[in-house]
Amino acid sequence: MVSLKKNIAISDSGFVFNPSNGDSFSLNQIGLDMLLQLKEAQSEEQVKAAIMAKYDIDRDSLDNDYYDFLKMLGQFKLLELS
């Protein structure tokens, strides 16, 4: 599974800092939840289950958004293979 780079800093209010290149980002609440899950969770399933427990969303739509979000994280160079 891909995961978040270890040194990425995430603040409670949804700011993300990448110390290796100085980039910073902002997230909405769902983005923040997903990022925190990506940092902690053991599997993709765990990430999605946690989001579905908290938010009113069906599985198909979440799948779409999840992969889209990962793609953005990849483009912003925040991911690594683990």
Next chain:
Amino acid sequence: MLIEIKMEKQRYERPVIRRLNVGVMNKFGTRTEYEPVTHIDDNAVASLIKEHGSPLFVISEKTIRTTFQDALRAFNTRYPKVQFAWSYKTNYIAGVCNVFHQMGSWAEVVSGFEYLKALKSNVPGNKIIFNGPDKTVEELTLAIDNDSLIHIDHLDELYTLTELAIAKAKKPRVAIRVNMDTGIYPMWDRFGFNYENGQAWDAINKIVLADRLQLVGLHAHIGTFMLSPSAYGVAAGKLSELAIRVRDKFGRKIEYLDLGGGFASKNTLKGSFLSGPDTSPTFDDFAETIVTAIVNAGFLEDELPLLILETGRALVDEAGYLLGSVISNKRLSDGRRATIMDFGVNILFTAFWYDHKISPAQDFSHHTEDTVMYGPLCMNIDVVRENATLPPMKRGEHVVVHSVGAYNMTQWMQFIALRPAVVMIDMKGKPHLVRKRETLANIDEQEVLPEYLRAFKL
């Protein structure tokens, strides 16, 4: 007793991550675009769409009236005789035209079809201004019979009209359209008679000396979406100069000067860094330069001509909204977000000229993303906004496109999709259907299928 506490799940919105560019101002400068617009004149966007379908044009009568009053005040406070004539081509939905007529506007038309439309709405013939280069003999005859103000565009029209006047033994009321250098590039010299090279003065002489037509006015329409009031000062000065020359040579009074339309609305032109509301001159700015030029031209007090204005877009743009819905979200190969809407350039023609302000029609968190907005047509040019900053929106959620009242409801195309309904919200907040959604029957009605093509076997 056991109280069951049920955890409500939270409203979902697409996860968004956005790079922060420290020190670089957002291209849009302001955040206004991010605020949701859930209602238009007290009507919920969602219920309007539920009742009339999506997409849907909505017109605020209140905005038309307040805008018109603002324009009228700007001129009336500076000049004693002012008359607006509603430019039909800008928006000729009868409900819209009649709001302007109720406020005292005459009609300004540029085709036989528009002319008939104004007559049908009971605009008195002598309060219709007939512009445009393409008036047929039948149309000119009708305009003569109704004593309309015929604005002559070229010499061929002048001679046709003179022949008709002789045949009918009538003396139609006419003006000539004058084109001129007002310092604006490109110069609009396709229509009318040129001022600088003497064509306009020549035409005036021909009309007055032939004595078959009554030369009652002089007309100029110097361009559209004009951001420079000073150009109007030049135009008003040149028309005044011609009027005074007519007085001095022939001892005749030119009754009116018609400065045409062209005042910019508050839209933002594509590629301009500043937004429309920050750059567009006000009615007061235009009124000040026009009136200054006329009152300083040398007219005696009882000679001041009536000032006619054919203002179109600046009077109706802000009163129009287009409501639409999200069909789908995509990620483009370069990483940008793309949103496909259920309306495109087929009904939002002005998307070619403007970066229309687009607001989400429901609440959202403060997170936004740069988004390309596409219409549903299968062609590359169907781009509604090349770059809009919007919150994530789900399929079926609604947006409000602002300032679409001018030219869209006349230049819209019946391409791929049928044209949507138009609703006008009255002064009390009550919505009225002013144009029905088109149906297949509207298309069928016009088509003629030859008998031998009726049957086929597949």
